[in-house]
Amino acid sequence: xxxxxxxxxxxxxxxxxxxxxxxxxxxxxxxxxxxxxxxxxxxxxxxxxxxxxxxxxxxxxxxxxxxxxxxxxxxxxxxxxxxxxxxxxxxxxxxxxxxxxxxxxxxxxxxxxxxxxxxxxxxxxxxxxxxxxxxxxxxxxxxxxxxxxxxxxxxxxxxxxxxxxxxxxxxxxxxxxxxxxxxxxxxxxxxxxxxxxxxxxxxxxxxxxxxxxxxxxxxxxxxxxxxxxxxxxxxxxxxxxxxxxxxxxxxxxxxxxxxxxxxxxxxxxxxxxxxxxxxxxxxxxxxxxxxxxxxxxxxxxxxxxxxxxxxxxxxxxxxxxxxxxxxxxxxxxxxxxxxxxxxxxxxxxxxxxxxxxxxxxxxxxxxxxxxxxxxxxxxxxxxxxxxxxxxxxxxxxxxxxxxxxxxxxxxxxxxxxxxxxxxxxxxxxxxxxxxxxxxxxxxxxxxxxxxxxxxxxxxxxxxxxxxxxxxxxxxxxxxxxxxxxxxxxxxxxxxxxxxxxxxxxxxxxxxxxxxxxxxxxxxxxxxxxxxxxxxxxxxxxxxxxxxxxxxxxxxxxxxxxxxxxxxxxxxxxxxxxxxxxxxxxxxxxxxxxxxxxxxxxxxxxxxxxxxxxxxxx
DNA sequence: TTAGGGTTAG
Numbered sequence: 001x002x003x004x005x006x007x008x009x010x011x012x013x014x015x016x017x018x019x020x021x022x023x024x025x026x027x028x029x030x031x032x033x034x035x036x037x038x039x040x041x042x043x044x045x046x047x048x049x050x051x052x053x054x055x056x057x058x059x060x061x062x063x064x065x066x067x068x069x070x071x072x073x074x075x076x077x078x079x080x081x082x083x084x085x086x087x088x089x090x091x092x093x094x095x096x097x098x099x100x101x102x103x104x105x106x107x108x109x110x111x112x113x114x115x116x117x118x119x120x121x122x123x124x125x126x127x128x129x130x131x132x133x134x135x136x137x138x139x140x141x142x143x144x145x146x147x148x149x150x151x152x153x154x155x156x157x158x159x160x161x162x163x164x165x166x167x168x169x170x171x172x173x174x175x176x177x178x179x180x181x182x183x184x185x186x187x188x189x190x191x192x193x194x195x196x197x198x199x200x201x202x203x204x205x206x207x208x209x210x211x212x213x214x215x216x217x218x219x220x221x222x223x224x225x226x227x228x229x230x231x232x233x234x235x236x237x238x239x240x241x242x243x244x245x246x247x248x249x250x251x252x253x254x255x256x257x258x259x260x261x262x263x264x265x266x267x268x269x270x271x272x273x274x275x276x277x278x279x280x281x282x283x284x285x286x287x288x289x290x291x292x293x294x295x296x297x298x299x300x301x302x303x304x305x306x307x308x309x310x311x312x313x314x315x316x317x318x319x320x321x322x323x324x325x326x327x328x329x330x331x332x333x334x335x336x337x338x339x340x341x342x343x344x345x346x347x348x349x350x351x352x353x354x355x356x357x358x359x360x361x362x363x364x365x366x367x368x369x370x371x372x373x374x375x376x377x378x379x380x381x382x383x384x385x386x387x388x389x390x391x392x393x394x395x396x397x398x399x400x401x402x403x404x405x406x407x408x409x410x411x412x413x414x415x416x417x418x419x420x421x422x423x424x425x426x427x428x429x430x431x432x433x434x435x436x437x438x439x440x441x442x443x444x445x446x447x448x449x450x451x452x453x454x455x456x457x458x459x460x461x462x463x464x465x466x467x468x469x470x471x472x473x474x475x476x477x478x479x480x481x482x483x484x485x486x487x488x489x490x491x492x493x494x495x496x497x498x499x500x501x502x503x504x505x506x507x508x509x510x511x512x513x514x515x516x517x518x519x520x521x522x523x524x525x526x527x528x529x530x531x532x533x534x535x536x537x538x539x540x541x542x543x544x545x546x547x548x549x550x551x552x553x554x555x556x557x558x559x560x561x562x563x564x565x566x567x568x569x570x571x572x573x574x575x576x577x578x579x580x581x582x583x584x585x586x587x588x589x590x591x592x593x594x595x596x597x598x599x600x601x602x603x604x605x606x607x608x609x610x611x612x613x614x615x616x617x
Numbered sequence: 618t619t620a621g622g623g624t625t626a627g
Binding site for chain 2 (some may be wrong): 045046047052074075076077081082085111113118119146149150151154176177179183202209210212213214215247248279280284285286287291310311314316317320348349354383389493494579
């Protein structure tokens with residue numbers, strides 16, 4: 001390609017900026033060649049613009065080679081290099097560049113470099129360094145720079161200190177759009193919803209940028225519903241969606257709440273807006289379908305990301321397959337990922353060891369754990385140790401699990417001990433179970449699940465006095481078990497169920513259904529778990545109580561709706577274990593319909609009928 | 618040249 005004459009420096013600069021914003025590697029390389037030929041490469045601001053275009057187009061190596069070819073890098077080029085290190089490398093590599101800038105090239109940080117430095121502190125959550133930089137900013141000539149202060153607002157918010165963020169924000173005299181967005185985002189991400197909304201609605205105008213900041217902050221702080229409703233508001237206000245950021249956030253919200261109908265609408269909307277091939281959004285859809293138990297669609301969304309599947313795409317699919325018990329597929333995906341040249345990250349290994357845990361593939365789990373550091377330079381974190389511990393525990397390697405917990409280089413947390421304790425119960429190792437429960441009680445005396453696990457341990461050993469003592473201790477300490485919730489999405493409606501609470505208007509239907517279900521279970525030789533002591537109840541009531549106590553009411557409700565001819569998906573918070581699986585199989589075979597179950601650890605409250613179909617259009 | 622918005626686990 002030849003540029004038609006005359007090509008001014010101004011035109012070349014505009015072209016470079018377009019190449020950076022639209023991620024055009026071929027154009028970037030072409031301009032690079034042209035700059036070399038016309039001896040413009042070393043004149044400012046070409047080196048920094050070109051560097052920027054390379055990094056934005058994912059050509060990091062080209063960018064670093066370019067930097068090394070410039071004998072006297074100026075502060076602009078250093079600023080770009082530092083921004084790239086903040087985005088793609090470690091804090092230590094960032095700081096070594098920063099030191100080189102000062103001691104080798106004798107350049108002092110300007111407002112651009114300070115903003116980048118604060119941004120790096122935020123990304124790496126280095127509050128200590130962030131405070132030092134803040135102190136430097138206050139005594140520097142940039143103490144009232146809006147951009148630097150906006151990044152400080154962001155840094156404190158990301159470090160979980162919204163009060164400090166507000167202190168900086170209040171010190172900004174003339175608040176720009178950037179500082180307002182940073183504060184709205186900070187409030188929302190820290191769960192300060194009222195403050196976020198107040199500031200947001202007081203803004204004279206709202207761009208898609210600030211809408212995204214608010215919605216994504218809400219989604220990340222576990223307020224997905226508010227996020228989805230605001231997305232509807234945003235569409236009503238007529239805000240133009242000109243990139244995939246806000247869509248990714250709302251897709252993530254629908255994934256978190258397992259709202260398949262909403263997720264599908266968002267998929268249609270994304271296609272109609274032309275973001276079908278956006279990788280980030282594609283990743284969000286892979287995750288959404290997997291979390292909604294539609295693993296086939298998840299795989300289809302994954303296959304649609306034709307080119308440049310990134311580590312997030314692969315990891316999302318690996319975790320999705322693992323969560324559906326398809327460990328072989330997870331491991332095969334990992335092999336494909338490595339052969340395609342994508343380097344796994346720490347989350348990939350969490351997913352892989354989790355996959356092994358599901359099918360008891362102990363040797364493979366150990367092999368993957370060892371290869372993390374050896375082959376990929378990733379130091380196993382506490383999460384990885386807990387995953388390995390879970391794998392060993394579930395598969396009955398209790399003594400190995402116990403020695404692992406002793407030698408691991410981290411202080412075991414609640415999850416580590418709980419994994420071991422529940423395995424002790426499963427495999428009947430009472431002595432070890434009591435020992436572990438003791439550790440867990442010391443660590444988290446206020447957590448109800450510990451007492452429940454401990455009382456289960458005693459129950460397995462037949463020590464009923466100790467069971468009663470554990471329960472009594474719980475009562476004395478006024479520890480309440482958090483109620484379990486289940487929810488079902490039926491067509492356009494979501495219904496929330498709490499264990500032990502039967503909606504009155506459904507009582508008759510549910511009782512009739514349970515009777516049918518119990519008869520079928522007995523016919524197939526399944527003996528219901530009657531360890532719960534149920535006094536003074538007639539047979540129907542007892543059966544109902546059994547279901548209520550084990551969160552299976554939602555399943556029963558699913559069957560009820562299914563029998564009436566509607567498609568049913570039983571979603572989050574249904575514990576998929578033991579007898580519950582049997583019930584699920586029975587229901588699907590009785591009703592002849594597909595019923596999909598997902599197990600989750602988080603609780604989400606859900607109100608009927610909100611965000612119904614069509615709101616996004 | 619910088620800043621504010623995004624997707625994967627727990």
